[in-house]
Amino acid sequence: MELEGERMIDQPRVGIGAIPFASRGDLGLDKMRVVQCALSRICGVCAQTLDRPVVFLGSEQEAARNAFWFPPTHRSCAEHALRTWARDWPASMGQREPVARWVMVATSGFEFVRPTRELVDRRPTFAPNSLVEELPLPA
Numbered sequence: 001m002e003l004e005g006e007r008m009i010d011q012p013r014v015g016i017g018a019i020p021f022a023s024r025g026d027l028g029l030d031k032m033r034v035v036q037c038a039l040s041r042i043c044g045v046c047a048q049t050l051d052r053p054v055v056f057l058g059s060e061q062e063a064a065r066n067a068f069w070f071p072p073t074h075r076s077c078a079e080h081a082l083r084t085w086a087r088d089w090p091a092s093m094g095q096r097e098p099v100a101r102w103v104m105v106a107t108s109g110f111e112f113v114r115p116t117r118e119l120v121d122r123r124p125t126f127a128p129n130s131l132v133e134e135l136p137l138p139a
Helices: 031-040 059-065 075-087
Strands: 054-059 102-109 112-113 125-128 133-134
Touching: 031 112, 054 075, 059 102, 059 125, 075 102
Parallel strands: none
Antiparallel strands: 054 102, 102 133, 112 125
16 A cells, blocks of 8 residues: 555545545555435535436446436546546446446436345345436547
8 A cells, every 4th residue: 555645545535636536546446435416415526415317327238227326427427537547447437347338317307226235246235217328438
């Protein structure tokens, strides 16, 4: 773990920093911050209040099942995350392995789904409830 000044690089800080707000870097998502994003309607990248529509970023498989691991974001934050962390640091975006193709969807609302004991994967998910559009990925 490197130090940058007096701050550890792999520790999140509020706002766009070295890693997304809801992340623990290569350790995956911070469950407490994921819940905070859901309940307070704040962005998983910058921790600022969300407006509508919100954007979800995930794999094609997440989009197909309408359940995303990473919290909702602003569109600009989702684009920043794709450019900054998605390719080289997918764990910081809630992925357990590299993603072949990322998908970005806009929605006006979502449900926060907490896992039950019966589920093998106990990560909470976000289910968009009214898909507005699938957005083009930034170049």
